[in-house]
Amino acid sequence: MYRQLNIFNIIYDIGSFKDLLVQKTDKKRNNILHLAAKIPGKYRHHTESGKAAVQLKEELLWFKKVKEILHPWDAEAKNKKGKTARALFIEQHQVLRDKAEKWIKEMVSACLMGAKIIATVVFAAAFTVPGGTKEETGSPNLVRRASFILFGISDAIALLLSCFSVLKFLSVIYSRYEEEDFILHLLYDLKVGLSLFVSSVGAMMVVFCATMFIVFQHGMLWVPVLITTMAVFACFVYCERLLRAIVDVPHPATASGSPFKEEK
Known part of the structure; x- marks a missing residue:
């Protein structure tokens, strides 16, 4: 007792x-x-x-x-x-149990909305090629530039991570919320979904910064450098709470503060 x-x-x-x-x-x-x-x-x-x-x-x-x-x-x-x-x-x-279910659903609903927005934005960015395309072939004009390559890779990563996080959040929000679910997968799936979501936010910021370098490729490089610095600072400030939430959510097999760290 x-x-x-x-x-x-x-x-x-x-x-x-x-x-x-x-x-x-x-x-x-x-x-x-x-x-x-x-x-x-x-x-x-x-x-x-x-x-x-x-x-x-x-x-x-x-x-x-x-x-x-x-x-x-x-x-x-x-x-x-x-x-x-x-x-x-x-x-x-x-x-x-009611408090636990309410907390999980509120967090998942908020993150699910953010993940959907990120997926929509980066999907649209993939078809809005910065620098334009060649009329003859339709290939991007700046396809060989390092900033454009970084743009393409980070955009694809952001899209995939946001889609994967949406799938994880959907599996959590439509769970039965039975007692066994809290032990087996609910908190773990929430942790994975949050990790994917935060990573997609970081990848989206890389897409934005790479686009700035493409736009200001001819002179005024201080503008994308300044914007990149501000973006990195914003990521550290506003992602701090989400990162803390990820750390606080334990793995089912190694719960933080759980009385059973070893099977006897």
Whole structure:
């Protein structure tokens, strides 16, 4: 009930005697799985929506790990109120689950809109060739310039990354949001989608800077240099929060702050 991992490990390592110990119940016929299903006081009130998904995943991992040391019959046992540990867990964590689902959907919806805009812009840029094209062949006039090559490569990268991020965000937003989804893939897919989205923003800025060098190719190079400097500064400033969000979202197998860093 108090999430003491050291005590859990002691019970786990005492051998066959643990099979008798874990069958014990309290006066309300709650076994250890019922106690693990109760939400701790620190998660009961004033939980930040941004941390709710991580907290719910940690709670699910704890409940799953405690369940593994119980006999299947004991894991499905009911207390005096006629509730199984699973039913008690769902009841106790409903508010936390709602906050986690709301936070994920809000973040995904905002990033999905941004990814769609980036995909639209870079797709249009691919057919608006800077410097014009040759009337005879239709090939770009500046095809051999380094700035034009950089423009083409970064535009393609931005388009692909934004499309991949859209697909990842769609897989998250249309998920069932069941308890197992928070453990297996939801947070991981969100992290991958955010990484792709931030990378597409960076690639789009490279497209913009390369275009400026093409436009101002004849003199006044200080203009694209100044614009590139401002673009890099803007990326560092406005992408900082997204980068922090990516770092804060843990991988399913190595949750930040999770009580189970190693399988025992």
